[in-house]
Amino acid sequence: MATRYFGVAMKRREDPRFITGRGTYVDDLTLPGLVYAAMVRSPHAHARIRAIHKEKALQHPGVIAVFTGKDMVDSGVKSLPCGWLLPGMKLPPHYPMAVDKVRHMGEIVAVVIAEDRYTAEDAAELVEVEYEPLPAVADGAKALQPGAPAVHDEAPDNVCFRWSIGDREKTDEAFRRAHRTVKVELVNQRLIPNAIEPRAAMAQYNPATDEYTLWVTSQNPHVHRLLMAAFVLGIPEHKLRVISPDVGGGFGSKIFLYPEETIVTWAARQVGRPVKWTARRRESFVSDAHGRDHITEAELAVDEKGKILGMRVKTIANLGAYLSTFAPAIPTYLYGTLLSGQYEIPTIYCEVTGVFTHTTPVDAYRGAGRPEATYVVERLMDLMARELGEDPAEFRRKNFIPPDKFPYQTPVALQYDSGNYEGALNKALEAIRYKELRRQQEELRKQGRYIGIGFSCYIEACGIAPSQVVGSLGAQAGLWESALVRVHPTGKVTVYTGSHTHGQGHETAFAQIVADELGIPIEDVEIVHGDTGSVPFGMGTYGSRSAPVGGSAIVLSLQKIKEKARKIAAYLLEAAEEDVVFEDGKFYVKGVPDRFKTFQEVALQAYLAHNYPPGLEPGLEASSFYDPKNFTFPFGTHICVVEVDPETGKVKILRYVAVDDAGRIINPLIAEGQVHGGIAQGIGQALLEGAIYDENAQLLSASLLDYALPRADDLPPFEIDHTVTPCPHNPLGVKGIGETGTIAATAAAVNAVMDALAPFGIRHIDMPLTPEKIWRAIQAARAA
Amino acid sequence: MQLKGSYRFKAVIDRVWGALMNPQVIARLLPGVERLEPVGDNVYEAEMRLGIGPISGRYKARITLSEIDPPNHYRIRIQAQGPQGTVDANGTIDLTADDGETVMHYEGEAKVTGLLMSMGARLLEPTAQMLVNQGLKNLEAQLASL
Amino acid sequence: MKVPVTITVNGQVYQREVEPRMLLVHFLREVLGLTGTHVGCDTSQCGACVVLMDGKAVKSCTVFAVQADGAQITTIEGLARNGQLHPLQEGFWEMHGLQCGFCTPGMILAAYDLLQRNPNPTDEEIRHALEGNYCRCTGYHNIVRAVRYAAEKLRVQA
Missing domain, CATH: 1.10.150.120 ([2Fe-2S]-binding domain)
Structure with missing residues (x-):
């Protein structure tokens, strides 16, 4: 079949509504009788709630109701669940509103419902809460010290879990016989996701049908519905419809079931009117799940030839005050399993301690565990290359898993299905003109100018995930995806996908797959997502799974459609089914292409069912649930070139080259866009972003005034290229591309700055690499 | 947040001490105080309007004086709570007579929470210092007019 | 308490009464139902709310509706002309x-x-x-x- 759409850099079909201001985000919606919720949030990081006085707020004109955590719990509301359990893990309750104690700044203690949003916010200030402040701790390492204030009685030492992977003895032995070892202590700082659309929720309860409808900023509306209905509010699942319309970016932060949407859904029934809440940005900062926050000690051992013998990693992962939906999975199975990177490492041992602190919960943020792992691996590779006096590219090359060793079993559980790491490295080196660049670097150093070249040869495991595998690792749900393809009598097609697009362009990319498979114009294909009322149960979009898992589910359904359509066509053509060929939207008898039935004719006959194969059901639709056989393993090499001004410490990115292998590319325009955005967030972490808590666990970087997101003039243009190693186990040969940039870029940028600072003998500076930190390091180095 | 400083009043120590122990004087010298009344021995309740950067609001404060050693020393604790956060400030005031005038040393620290801290942190110290300076100037003026 | 304003948005004249503290962005979104202008932050950093006021870009979360009295506002909905994208x-x-x-x-x-x-x-x-x-x-x-x-x-x- 001729490919007409797959692989074409098509303009996006969703764009016309966005560029004309006609997108529909949750806060754009309204309903008759709509009222607004404002959350009363704790200023304290840790305090006992002595009393909450609602009277003044209730007296305020326009206020309809004020509810507290006790009101919710008294009415039977349960704790927000955690969707990933580890053996021996502590799981303290997490109510939508605090009941007896608050455990992080910004935790909700009451909600005010009022006629308009201004009144709700005014009245929220009138709710009087009597607190007894208690000591608090924000830092993961400090929380583990004896005598640190305990976040939960259930975990007096603040340890949520201790987890390990790999062979400890074998690894210790490798270090004992090592020729050289390097060790580094590094902090992967806490990030705040900051999707530009703040989270929002609007809920309606219809007493006539006993049905709830919730519009919410969600990457996975079915997951929201299941968790909220079955675990928290006790609503029958079929009586709760969850709609996630246009969503303004997620990056992980809109996966989780949060208190706010639970509160408005519950409150809509209490007040008998639809209720809307939209986060102020200052609420996003303290209530959206944060990302990263690791303190790590990592070591690498090599033999006389510079071949890696082993790796040892010890990490403290700060989980925040409560366990967010997928929190335990991120610093364990999405982190420890990635520590082999692109390298042949005979043995690895990694130990992770998950810690409660008096901070906002931490969960998946773009990359989720894999950027943290890549940062550890790629910093170690650079440090070792420097230790051995070897070129960082060549040191990596020497230790790559060679292409003939796939499938490759790592010592940390994953089996890589495919890879050609040298191919990507070579392409990137060529693009950057590496040798010439090193010469330039040398010359410029003589003039007192400090250029640095940083590598990141990353691997990612995405397209999560085989249900059996993740189930055995603690996931409380399988991670398959669904697709329902409905062919209408005129041959137009509606696809209902369990994936959710919040910027990724599914309405275009998925339609490209469908139009090709069915040989119909793309205009005849509609992609529907984000509504539990019409879409079959789906797991949603995260972990770069939409194309490999969601896209594959669509392909399965299309195959079923084509099989049935072939039966109908064979009947119409009076031919044997096996003799009928389907090509370019036409069914014909092998060898007689002039005698054909179009896909549209067959579709019509499927519904008219007049001239129809006996015993075959009318209609033409199919649904599938695709459970992937393995993760997909995108990989690549990113090279960042920077110049550091030694007088100010300022970093300027001169060039950024990314060569990624995400298998077959459905739409290069969209794929490149995903890489660009990922790189921006990765560079953001390396140079700019970071959550700061003070000693009382007060978040100081709590607005865009104090939290530095990358701006247009902080970033360079990106030079993007690909290699193509198709994924061998899914029908499209695709891998995920949504997170590669973030996974790779952080290490590339930091390695570049450290390379620039090498003449000063500076070995490591923790992120973000602000001018002040770099300047101080240079001053200290000059003084020494 | 820490505050520390000294100030020289052109008044004898007993007058400065007297003023510092007089709730009506204190009410006038702390900026933004809308009401201040005693609720026990050396314990006062106040309502004040405070603004730090973009964050302003009405705060309820409890002011407790202790370690009172006339006319030289007392400890003051101000616990304020408002819609945008809380302040818990604790400090000492020491007076020394010097040639018919009085030198005051003050020293203290404050714990601040909520939006006041998260949005106002960078403005906190300068604002607090400004409030103290303003208060001391007010006191100076009052001493002159008493 | 409410104040009358006359604001021309995308060429159409609107006369409404608004609270003096109502932000222009809320006037556009909630009074006129023009939801193409977005709110992304509280501190005038993000720019999601930018509209043209008398031809110049302003952050409509930092302008009161009453300040726009008599002004010409262009929002994203008004940028295309006669069905032609800008x-x-x-x-x-x-x-x-x-x-x-x-x-x-x-x-x-x-x-x-x-x-x-x-x-x-x-x-x-x-x-x-x-x-x-x-x-x-x-x-x-x-x-x-x-x-x-x-x-x-x-x-x-x-």
Whole structure:
């Protein structure tokens, strides 16, 4: 079949509504009788709630109701669940509103419902809460010290879990016989996701049908519905419809079931009117799940030839005050399993301690565990290359898993299905003109100018995930995806996908797959997502799974459609089914292409069912649930070139080259866009972003005034290229591309700055690499 | 947040001490105080309007004086709570007579929470210092007019 | 308590009574139902709310509706003329200058302001002019290309 759409850099079909201001985000919606919720949030990081006085707020004109955590719990509301359990893990309750104690700044203690949003916010200030402040701790390492204030009685030492992977003895032995070892202590700082659309929720309860409808900023509306209905509010699942319309970016932060949407859904029934809440940005900062926050000690051992013998990693992962939906999975199975990177490492041992602190919960943020792992691996590779006096590219090359060793079993559980790491490295080196660049670097150093070249040869495991595998690792749900393809009598097609697009362009990319498979114009294909009322149960979009898992589910359904359509066509053509060929939207008898039935004719006959194969059901639709056989393993090499001004410490990115292998590319325009955005967030972490808590666990970087997101003039243009190693186990040969940039870029940028600072003998500076930190390091180095 | 400083009043120590122990004087010298009344021995309740950067609001404060050693020393604790956060400030005031005038040393620290801290942190110290300076100037003026 | 205002939005005159503290962005979104203008932050950093007020880009979360009394406002809904996309809208579509679309209206109107002042900006000038507008999806690479596309097209048209 001729490919007409797959692989074409098509303009996006969703764009016309966005560029004309006609997108529909949750806060754009309204309903008759709509009222607004404002959350009363704790200023304290840790305090006992002595009393909450609602009277003044209730007296305020326009206020309809004020509810507290006790009101919710008294009415039977349960704790927000955690969707990933580890053996021996502590799981303290997490109510939508605090009941007896608050455990992080910004935790909700009451909600005010009022006629308009201004009144709700005014009245929220009138709710009087009597607190007894208690000591608090924000830092993961400090929380583990004896005598640190305990976040939960259930975990007096603040340890949520201790987890390990790999062979400890074998690894210790490798270090004992090592020729050289390097060790580094590094902090992967806490990030705040900051999707530009703040989270929002609007809920309606219809007493006539006993049905709830919730519009919410969600990457996975079915997951929201299941968790909220079955675990928290006790609503029958079929009586709760969850709609996630246009969503303004997620990056992980809109996966989780949060208190706010639970509160408005519950409150809509209490007040008998639809209720809307939209986060102020200052609420996003303290209530959206944060990302990263690791303190790590990592070591690498090599033999006389510079071949890696082993790796040892010890990490403290700060989980925040409560366990967010997928929190335990991120610093364990999405982190420890990635520590082999692109390298042949005979043995690895990694130990992770998950810690409660008096901070906002931490969960998946773009990359989720894999950027943290890549940062550890790629910093170690650079440090070792420097230790051995070897070129960082060549040191990596020497230790790559060679292409003939796939499938490759790592010592940390994953089996890589495919890879050609040298191919990507070579392409990137060529693009950057590496040798010439090193010469330039040398010359410029003589003039007192400090250029640095940083590598990141990353691997990612995405397209999560085989249900059996993740189930055995603690996931409380399988991670398959669904697709329902409905062919209408005129041959137009509606696809209902369990994936959710919040910027990724599914309405275009998925339609490209469908139009090709069915040989119909793309205009005849509609992609529907984000509504539990019409879409079959789906797991949603995260972990770069939409194309490999969601896209594959669509392909399965299309195959079923084509099989049935072939039966109908064979009947119409009076031919044997096996003799009928389907090509370019036409069914014909092998060898007689002039005698054909179009896909549209067959579709019509499927519904008219007049001239129809006996015993075959009318209609033409199919649904599938695709459970992937393995993760997909995108990989690549990113090279960042920077110049550091030694007088100010300022970093300027001169060039950024990314060569990624995400298998077959459905739409290069969209794929490149995903890489660009990922790189921006990765560079953001390396140079700019970071959550700061003070000693009382007060978040100081709590607005865009104090939290530095990358701006247009902080970033360079990106030079993007690909290699193509198709994924061998899914029908499209695709891998995920949504997170590669973030996974790779952080290490590339930091390695570049450290390379620039090498003449000063500076070995490591923790992120973000602000001018002040770099300047101080240079001053200290000059003084020494 | 820490505050520390000294100030020289052109008044004898007993007058400065007297003023510092007089709730009506204190009410006038702390900026933004809308009401201040005693609720026990050396314990006062106040309502004040405070603004730090973009964050302003009405705060309820409890002011407790202790370690009172006339006319030289007392400890003051101000616990304020408002819609945008809380302040818990604790400090000492020491007076020394010097040639018919009085030198005051003050020293203290404050714990601040909520939006006041998260949005106002960078403005906190300068604002607090400004409030103290303003208060001391007010006191100076009052001493002159008493 | 309410104050009468007369505000022309996308060529249409609206007379309404508003609370003096009502922000222009809420006036557009909630009073007029023009939800193409977005709110992304509380502190005038993100630029999702940028509209044109008397031809100049303003952050409508930092303008009271009463300050716009008598003004001409253009929002993203009013940029296309007679069903023809503005070259900036076209550029964002052609160059994949948007992903989630949330920052896009503000980004386009901020770029509109730039191209009025500087019809032939360099990439650096584009990046500098857009530093008051955050995009979390695109890394800005394609936004710069989109603005360049529009600049070229507008120059050809002029």
